[in-house]
Amino acid sequence: MSLGNPFRSPTSKKRPRISKVGDQIFLTLLLLAVAGIIALTVGLVGALVFGSRMALQTLGLSILWTRTWDPPNNTWGILPFVVGTLVTSALALLIAVPLGLGAAIFLTEHAPAWLRAPVGQVIELLAAIPSIIFGFWGLIVLVPLMRSSVDPLLVRYLGWTGLFGGVIVGQDYLTASLVLAVMAIPTVTAISRDSIATVPRAQKEAALSIGATDWEVTRRAVVPYARSGIIAGAVLGLGRALGETMAVLLTIGNSPYLPTSFFSQGETIAAAIANYFTETDSGPLEIPVLLEAGLILLLITLAINVGARLVLARFQQGGGAAAE
Amino acid sequence: MNFDRAARRKYFSHGMTVLTGLSIVVIMIPLIAIIYEAASIGGSVINVAFFTQGIPYPCNSPPAASCQQGGVIVPIEGTLSLLGLASLFSVPVGVGAAIFAVEYGGERASARVIGIVADVLSGVPSIVAGAFVYIVMLAYDPSIVFSTLSGSLALSVLMVPIVTRTCEEALRTVPHSVREAALALGISRWKTSVRIVFVAALPGVVTGVLLSIARAAGEAAPLLLVLGDGCPHPLQGITNEGCALPLWIFYGATNPYHNWYLLAWGCALLLLLIILILSISSRLVLERLARRMRGG
Amino acid sequence: MALPEDAAKVDDRNLNAYYGEKMQVQNLSAFYGENRAIQDINMQISDRKVTAIIGPSGCGKSTLIRCLNRLHETAPKARVEGSVLLDGEDLYKLDATAVRRRVGMVFQKPNPFATMSIYNNVSAPLRFNGRPSRDELDAAVLRALKQAALWDEVKDRIDSAATGLSGGQQQRLCIARALAANPEVLLMDEPCSALDPIATAKIEELIGQLKKDYTVVIVTHNMQQAARVADNTAFMYLGKLVEFGPTEELFERPKEHLTESYITGRFG
Numbered sequence: 067m068s069l070g071n072p073f074r075s076p077t078s079k080k081r082p083r084i085s086k087v088g089d090q091i092f093l094t095l096l097l098l099a100v101a102g103i104i105a106l107t108v109g110l111v112g113a114l115v116f117g118s119r120m121a122l123q124t125l126g127l128s129i130l131w132t133r134t135w136d137p138p139n140n141t142w143g144i145l146p147f148v149v150g151t152l153v154t155s156a157l158a159l160l161i162a163v164p165l166g167l168g169a170a171i172f173l174t175e176h177a178p179a180w181l182r183a184p185v186g187q188v189i190e191l192l193a194a195i196p197s198i199i200f201g202f203w204g205l206i207v208l209v210p211l212m213r214s215s216v217d218p219l220l221v222r223y224l225g226w227t228g229l230f231g232g233v234i235v236g237q238d239y240l241t242a243s244l245v246l247a248v249m250a251i252p253t254v255t256a257i258s259r260d261s262i263a264t265v266p267r268a269q270k271e272a273a274l275s276i277g278a279t280d281w282e283v284t285r286r287a288v289v290p291y292a293r294s295g296i297i298a299g300a301v302l303g304l305g306r307a308l309g310e311t312m313a314v315l316l317t318i319g320n321s322p323y324l325p326t327s328f329f330s331q332g333e334t335i336a337a338a339i340a341n342y343f344t345e346t347d348s349g350p351l352e353i354p355v356l357l358e359a360g361l362i363l364l365l366i367t368l369a370i371n372v373g374a375r376l377v378l379a380r381f382q383q384g385g386g387a388a389a390e
Numbered sequence: 391m392n393f394d395r396a397a398r399r400k401y402f403s404h405g406m407t408v409l410t411g412l413s414i415v416v417i418m419i420p421l422i423a424i425i426y427e428a429a430s431i432g433g434s435v436i437n438v439a440f441f442t443q444g445i446p447y448p449c450n451s452p453p454a455a456s457c458q459q460g461g462v463i464v465p466i467e468g469t470l471s472l473l474g475l476a477s478l479f480s481v482p483v484g485v486g487a488a489i490f491a492v493e494y495g496g497e498r499a500s501a502r503v504i505g506i507v508a509d510v511l512s513g514v515p516s517i518v519a520g521a522f523v524y525i526v527m528l529a530y531d532p533s534i535v536f537s538t539l540s541g542s543l544a545l546s547v548l549m550v551p552i553v554t555r556t557c558e559e560a561l562r563t564v565p566h567s568v569r570e571a572a573l574a575l576g577i578s579r580w581k582t583s584v585r586i587v588f589v590a591a592l593p594g595v596v597t598g599v600l601l602s603i604a605r606a607a608g609e610a611a612p613l614l615l616v617l618g619d620g621c622p623h624p625l626q627g628i629t630n631e632g633c634a635l636p637l638w639i640f641y642g643a644t645n646p647y648h649n650w651y652l653l654a655w656g657c658a659l660l661l662l663l664i665i666l667i668l669s670i671s672s673r674l675v676l677e678r679l680a681r682r683m684r685g686g
Numbered sequence: 687m688a689l690p691e692d693a694a695k696v697d698d699r700n701l702n703a704y705y706g707e708k709m710q711v712q713n714l715s716a717f718y719g720e721n722r723a724i725q726d727i728n729m730q731i732s733d734r735k736v737t738a739i740i741g742p743s744g745c746g747k748s749t750l751i752r753c754l755n756r757l758h759e760t761a762p763k764a765r766v767e768g769s770v771l772l773d774g775e776d777l778y779k780l781d782a783t784a785v786r787r788r789v790g791m792v793f794q795k796p797n798p799f800a801t802m803s804i805y806n807n808v809s810a811p812l813r814f815n816g817r818p819s820r821d822e823l824d825a826a827v828l829r830a831l832k833q834a835a836l837w838d839e840v841k842d843r844i845d846s847a848a849t850g851l852s853g854g855q856q857q858r859l860c861i862a863r864a865l866a867a868n869p870e871v872l873l874m875d876e877p878c879s880a881l882d883p884i885a886t887a888k889i890e891e892l893i894g895q896l897k898k899d900y901t902v903v904i905v906t907h908n909m910q911q912a913a914r915v916a917d918n919t920a921f922m923y924l925g926k927l928v929e930f931g932p933t934e935e936l937f938e939r940p941k942e943h944l945t946e947s948y949i950t951g952r953f954g
Contacts, residue, residue: 103484103507167413169410172414173414196607196608197608279399310515311517573760578783
């Protein structure tokens with residue numbers, strides 16, 4: 067049955083101009099967007115460098131090891147802030163990783179099926195809570211709690227370590243680290259859970275078949291296999307904690323001095339920028355120094371993120387090989 | 391002796407299981423505590439007056455502008471305008487860059503450059519984004535440093551990488567056979583990319599945009615630097631000082647007056663609700679759009 | 687139905703009479719980066735005949751057919767040397783999108799647009815390339831679905847999802863969609879390899895009908911299929927065209943030893 071082809075047009079060799087123009091306009095628009103995003107990134111880094119040039123030229127990296135922050139006396143030491151950033155983040159991670167990993171293990175290995183989805187969703191909700199609310203809650207609820215109940219206990223039982231000295235105010239390194247930990251946990255949990263879920267059954271069955279207990283299977287077969295993913299999750303959580311401002315502002319006490327104990331007040335780079343950037347009475351070097359500090363923070367965060375990405379890439383190429 | 395060891399290992403394993411279960415409980419505690427406090431304290435504060443009039447308090451505590459009438463509706467408007475403007479900046483840039491990376495870049499270097507740039511942007515701490523906008527505005531026109539415009543620019547910096555990455559992922563999930571089918575029909579390149587491929591990836595893109603908005607809604611750090619202390623009511627133009635919900639939480643937290651403390655919890659509750667709605671909508675959109683598309 | 691870009695200067699029948707063939711492949715080589723997939727191909731595609739391209743996997747037949755509608759160049763680092771003439775004009779000097787409107791393609795795995803109904807799938811080339819009226823669309827969809835022998839099976843559910851059809855039906859849908867674009871040549875890249883024997887038979891029957899109005903080029907790994915449907919057959923091996931001629935001659939009196947070995951099943 068042939069219906070012929072009554073609609074066949076005579077040979078047309080050219081495309082209507084309009085759609086060719088369409089292609090060109092479209093490409094131009096896209097290139098504009100690409101130029102925009104590149105310009106934004108380059109502009110951001112460039113502006114930071116340019117804005118901090120006075121500090122870079124006169125002080126260079128010496129601000130990193132100068133121990134005192136005293137703008138009225140022309141002393142620009144961001145070491146207290148760097149220590150604040152690194153210590154609170156490290157401590158946060160120390161708390162978040164075991165808890166997050168434990169939760170992830172429970173969710174994938176032990177939780178009944180009906181519990182997994184809802185709890186997973188709840189943890190995602192936790193991840194969506196903005197840091198200002200964590201900070202607010204930390205200040206209103208956690209700080210008094212620490213001050214009245216937890217800190218005295220710590221002094222009583224762990225005071226011999228010398229790490230829990232000083233006046234207990236409530237706002238201190240410990241509380242800030244706890245709040246940061248709470249914020250990092252959802253990230254660690256989610257990524258660990260995904261990594262653990264991809265461990266093949268065969269690995270677990272192999273361990274079970276030689277008489278290992280559930281925990282031993284987890285510890286010796288599952289976690290090592292998923293190790294890269296778990297590390298990536300931890301590192302990503304670290305990246306977030308490093309740049310955190312609001313939660314820390316409200317719980318660390320904002321004092322630009324080096325810490326002597328967990329109960330010391332301190333400050334992080336991010337908090338310092340927030341606190342001192344709009345000060346108008348500390349001389350022309352303040353903003354450049356703070357910008358240099360911001361640049362350093364950016365570089366640290368980037369390094370951490372790139373590291374996490376590399377670890378995750380290794381994970382995707384076969385966790386088994388990486389875990390030997 | 392063997393038997394004892396075996397039993398010990400078994401009890402240890404059970405103990406660890408309990409421990410991991412405890413981890414979940416411990417994790418839940420802050421979440422439940424926050425929601426409980428926000429709902430109870432914040433909820434007690436919310437009424438019509440909360441929205442239309444400021445809670446009475448001494449006028450000389452900052453932000454001074456709140457001495458005027460206005461109530462919480464002002465920072466809500468402020469947040470909405472910030473988010474709207476920030477989306478206006480960040481969505482076209484993010485989506486455009488993502489489409490270019492996937493449709494024209496493919497495996498080539500240009501796609502990787504865009505990926506690297508998005509990674510760098512996603513590593514920028516939010517306070518640094520604020521500092522960046524501050525110094526740029528200072529150089530350009532000092533009178534608009536503290537403004538809604540500055541605030542939205544800072545938020546855009548944070549939104550662009552999220553939009554770019556999620557859009558790119560969504561586009562990459564569209565199978566190559568769809569593009570080939572369209573091209574083979576003589577459909578032009580741009581129509582293939584926009585009306586066929588992008589439309590197929592739309593659920594993922596919308597989800598990504600909603601997620602980026604949810605993230606920006608809760609950001610206070612950059613706004614501390616560039617939004618200004620005043621909270622003019624009514625909001626007057628994007629080059630004037632702006633107002634935002636997360637900032638009011640901060641003011642409430644750092645303020646000795648009990649009224650402000652209550653206000654902060656009310657704002658916290660509202661902010662949580664907004665973010666909850668955005669998160670749920672993004673998931674609903676994903677499911678609903680995806681289902682409707684499959685149904686032809 | 688008038689397509690917007692009509693500018694009839696030459697009647698293709700005259701050109702065919704002048705050149706003798708609908709398409710001519712001249713010294714065609716195609717590359718993926720440094721990798722040469724096909725080398726110095728010379729062959730003719732006769733108007734309103736079915737030309738089959740056969741050969742073992744990896745011989746380059748898919749690459750060759752994808753050069754005929756300039757789809758090859760959309761692969762990363764893809765490159766072409768030589769020329770392909772359509773009605774005497776080199777495709778590679780024309781606009782690629784315009785070429786693809788004249789040379790349509792059906793793929794190995796049916797790929798209807800998953801987000802569209804049957805109607806919207808078939809009418810897609812018209813909707814995306816012009817502003818046809820509803821009546822024009824209806825007429826074109828009807829014609830295309832009838833030509834693809836699918837109309838009777840889908841006429842009651844033409845607005846339902848295309849993905850609800852069986853594999854064989856989806857492939858005929860793709861054929862209808864390609865036909866709706868009014869091509870002069872229809873390329874088919876192993877159109878039956880994802881289908882069951884009954885669906886395959888239906889499509890082979892369809893090809894016999896289609897060649898009355900269209901020039902068909904079909905790639906197939908199934909020799910018997912080529913023997914059944916094709917007027918001319920080309921045998922390729924390792925990127926080179928080994929032999930080309932009328933199907934009957936190629937199968938019964940192959941000139942090359944290699945061809946004979948393939949035909950008799952000694953390899954491939």
